Amino acid sequence: MVSANSATTDQITSALAGVRVVDMSTVVMGPFAAQIMGDLGADVIKVEPPDGESTRRLHPQRHPGMSALAMNVNRNKRSLGVNLKDPRGREILLKLLENTDILVTNMRSGALQRLNLDHHQIADRFPRLIYCHAQGFRSDSVLANRAAYDEIVQAASGLSDLMRRVTGRPYYVPTVLGDKLCSLTTVYSALAALHSRDRTGRGQLVEVPMTDTLLAFNLVEHMEGLTFEPPLGPIGFSRSVTPTHRAVATKDGWACILPYSVRNIQDFLVFIGRPDLAEDPRFTTPAGLVQHQAELYELIEETAVRATTAEWERFCAEHSIPFAPLLDIEKVTEDPYVTEGELIQVAEHPTEGAYRVVRPPVRFSATPATIRRHCPRPGEQSAEVLSEIGYPAEAIRDLVARGVVGAELVDVL
Numbered sequence: 001m002v003s004a005n006s007a008t009t010d011q012i013t014s015a016l017a018g019v020r021v022v023d024m025s026t027v028v029m030g031p032f033a034a035q036i037m038g039d040l041g042a043d044v045i046k047v048e049p050p051d052g053e054s055t056r057r058l059h060p061q062r063h064p065g066m067s068a069l070a071m072n073v074n075r076n077k078r079s080l081g082v083n084l085k086d087p088r089g090r091e092i093l094l095k096l097l098e099n100t101d102i103l104v105t106n107m108r109s110g111a112l113q114r115l116n117l118d119h120h121q122i123a124d125r126f127p128r129l130i131y132c133h134a135q136g137f138r139s140d141s142v143l144a145n146r147a148a149y150d151e152i153v154q155a156a157s158g159l160s161d162l163m164r165r166v167t168g169r170p171y172y173v174p175t176v177l178g179d180k181l182c183s184l185t186t187v188y189s190a191l192a193a194l195h196s197r198d199r200t201g202r203g204q205l206v207e208v209p210m211t212d213t214l215l216a217f218n219l220v221e222h223m224e225g226l227t228f229e230p231p232l233g234p235i236g237f238s239r240s241v242t243p244t245h246r247a248v249a250t251k252d253g254w255a256c257i258l259p260y261s262v263r264n265i266q267d268f269l270v271f272i273g274r275p276d277l278a279e280d281p282r283f284t285t286p287a288g289l290v291q292h293q294a295e296l297y298e299l300i301e302e303t304a305v306r307a308t309t310a311e312w313e314r315f316c317a318e319h320s321i322p323f324a325p326l327l328d329i330e331k332v333t334e335d336p337y338v339t340e341g342e343l344i345q346v347a348e349h350p351t352e353g354a355y356r357v358v359r360p361p362v363r364f365s366a367t368p369a370t371i372r373r374h375c376p377r378p379g380e381q382s383a384e385v386l387s388e389i390g391y392p393a394e395a396i397r398d399l400v401a402r403g404v405v406g407a408e409l410v411d412v413l
Contacts (some may be wrong), residue, residue: 033183078376166243253309379406
């Protein structure tokens, strides 16, 4: 899956070939967005401190700076280690931006301003730059400079309250949903701005407030009765916030059994030996289902244990009832669907050895997403990038010696 640790000719056919992205972000949201653009063919340069950004210090890791999380959000990138607090480091970034299409950052506005790298401070110098800035809250709000991690955004966007309505406690969803959703939002927003620049010649600021983004995501279905003025009912999509809306135990495991249409429900009721309910308006009319979904889900849970997971799968397939066995995430590499699609493969990193790579999920018929580079070590391509933007070898050596740049000095220097 992963080619040699350099650009290859297949980049010519990639959707974003010729696009340069500077990833000046940390943790998950920004790096994951930039990685997706790298998968699509962009030349992504990760700008980080000389000793690497914070995610690199997490565990597990085999060697310093190469944590599991860092390896999962930084493939298809080159790393430039530079101290942006040093004026010489800031000038390196500015020279790099002269030929950059998209900048991704999730620094707080105050930090960017102190570095003289806020959008309004550099926009005149780079009128074609797409400046993507993601942070927890809108820049014009009183919360603009508050620290915000995924849990904060889940709470502030109402997602934790949705969990409370189902479980009785405001749990966090056990994945960094806010970060990853905002990664996707950043990607499509950046590409929309890039398309606009192709027509107008002008770049722009693209602000992705994480709380606003997750709130809009939540309210697609959960606005529900509050959609109307005056309201026609409470907020909250009834099916999703019904406590019994969950995977169920079968005779030998767990599964999602979800009779959805009226015909699905009727077939299910006959199968469990309750044909008397097959014409019951509680389960066969849209209005009835809204009010009595909990009872339907209770029936599913009570009867699911009568058959094995395989028996349920056969029945549901015969009647076009939505069904899936529960994937044990610890056994994901053994799952037939995953192995058949080669969704996870083992690659060989030059320094980290064998590791697992999750392939890009989207299939393109003409411009396939590719994995051309392993996650770089901190500052691994600093000398290469500096040379490309005009720094001679002696100047690069001096910047490294002074601690402005972190680099693996190669023979050509």
